[in-house]
Amino acid sequence: MVRLCTEESVHQRQGYEIMAGLAKGTPEQTERAQDALNRWWWPSLMMFGPTDANSPHSAESMKWKIKRQSNDELRQTFIDRTVQQAEVIGLTIPDPKLKWNEANQHYEWGEIDWTEFNNVVAGNGPCNKERLAARNKAHAEGAWVREAALAHAAKKAKKKQAA
Numbered sequence: 001m002v003r004l005c006t007e008e009s010v011h012q013r014q015g016y017e018i019m020a021g022l023a024k025g026t027p028e029q030t031e032r033a034q035d036a037l038n039r040w041w042w043p044s045l046m047m048f049g050p051t052d053a054n055s056p057h058s059a060e061s062m063k064w065k066i067k068r069q070s071n072d073e074l075r076q077t078f079i080d081r082t083v084q085q086a087e088v089i090g091l092t093i094p095d096p097k098l099k100w101n102e103a104n105q106h107y108e109w110g111e112i113d114w115t116e117f118n119n120v121v122a123g124n125g126p127c128n129k130e131r132l133a134a135r136n137k138a139h140a141e142g143a144w145v146r147e148a149a150l151a152h153a154a155k156k157a158k159k160k161q162a163a
Contacts, residue, residue, distance in 0.1 A: 016085055019033050019036070019037070019089060019091070020088075020089040022036075023089040023090050023091055024089065024090075030090070033089075033091060034091055034092065037086065037091050037092075037093070037094065038094040041093060041094050041095065042094075042112060042113065042116075043116065043117075044078070044082075045075055045078070045079070045109075045112055046112060046114065046116070046117040048071045048072075048074045048075040048078065049071040050071060050114065050117075051071065051072055052070045052071055052072045055070075055071050058070055058071055076106055076107075079106075079107050079109055080106055080107055083098065083107050095109050095110045096110065097109060097110035097111075098110065
């Protein structure tokens with residue numbers, strides 16, 4: 001688990017450094033960085049899964065200590081950190097309802113439209129047909145490898161049986 005967390009933190013840092021570089025680059029690069037943030041902000045918030053109230057397995061995962069934080073807690077931590085990072089590099093979070101709550105020391109944000117998330121989970125994502133077509137093609141084109149492996153295993157078993 002430590003190795004996995006270390007690798008993910010490297011990816012997070014790499015993403016931040018790329019965005020920071022673009023944001024400090026040419027006007028076109030800055031525009032591309034802002035465009036990327038605009039496109040990926042809401043899907044990034046969805047990545048933590050449904051709200052705790054709508055997550056059928058979250059409470060049980062917390063009870064069994066599979067998860068140490070709920071979906072909503074993880075999302076809140078992400079928002080609190082990411083908003084500050086975006087501000088440092090001069091980008092704007094694409095949420096008009098985003099505001100700092102002094103009382104609880106966290107950002108509040110707008111309502112997440114879960115339509116896209118639910119479509120992707122249901123297999124109707126924007127690239128689902130292409131992804132499945134590529135997977136089916138790879139499976140079909142790899143049939144000879146599976147057949148060769150089975151033939152080799154059968155040959156090896158036959159030799160072992162004869163000995």
